[in-house]
Amino acid sequence: MSVSSKDISITKVEKSRISELDPSDIHFGMNYSDHMLIAKYENGAWQKPEIMPFHNMTFSPATTFFHYGQAIFEGVKAYKDADGNPLIFRPYDNWKRMNRSAERMAMPEVPEDIFIDGMRALIDLDRNWIPVGAESSLYIRPFMLAVDEFIGVRPAEKFLFIIITSPAGPYYNKPVSIYVQDQYVRAFPGGIGFTKAAGNYGMSMYPTMQIKKMGYDQILWTDGFEHKYVQEIGTMNVFFVIGGKVITPDITHDTILAGVTRNSVIALLRDKGVIVEERMISIDEIEAAHKEGKLQEAFGTGTAASIAPIYALTYHDDKMELPPVETWETANWLKKELADIRYGRKEDTHGWTLKL
């Protein structure tokens, strides 16, 4: 069945809850906008998507995703330009990535007219929920769940695709202290490291809890064979500036999530003539660069944090401190450049922002 955007049924709330939100005191992930979108997949086809008031849902205890983790998600943001018009940043890239996750997890692909047109209709309806303050945005969370009521292990046949949204206030980019992990492994070739599958995050909680107790903020994962080549950080891709060159792990081994922010950062740097190398980078190379005084900057990139500077990297007993973040040219420039495009302050030469 082909679904076009006019086929989205919309049931509006009787009264918006927006007045309950204090725009000067937004706690990310605590408030959800008035509406949500739900599309059902059954009998081999997507049914007509529905936008309805945000509500709790009930499931049989035998529902597949509770037991076997057939669940994937995405993270997108909408911003408001100076005239108050919503701009969604690169949603087509999230749509394509969600479908790559879906394929690997034996879930159906979500058609464009549900993912993109559904998101547009939802953001249009809840546009008042996009905060206008500096660095504020509306976080958009599309996700998909396997919902067969069957506790046998087999790929499911019924799925739900859902979008909810949550206002996000200014994200304070406190520089982070990173622990280079060489005991626990996040991803290996042939696995699901390249997907935004729920299990990738569940499995990271225990190792993260351990390093937080030791005083670090996040883990930099290394490869599953030699525990030597760096992969990524929690929910961010990683970049290093070494001797004037920018280096980031390549995403060709199925082990690293192809971040939309990562891709944007590489494009902006290359536009500017900066050399960006996408290749395997070992912790030995990073340590050697640090010893020679060539490790200039290190930062994470992701939709939530945008650019997160790393002030220290710890590998075994070696705590590598970086120069003061205020002096970093690349990360600070990128942060401003990205924000200018996202908020429509600067011409979007790549066609990244989607206007409603």
Ligand SMILES: *Cc1c(COP(=O)(O)O)cnc(C)c1O
């Ligand atoms: C979401 C995520 C990222 C960042 O991707 P963006 O598209 O830039 O938000 C990086 N790594 C992992 C593991 C992630 O889940």
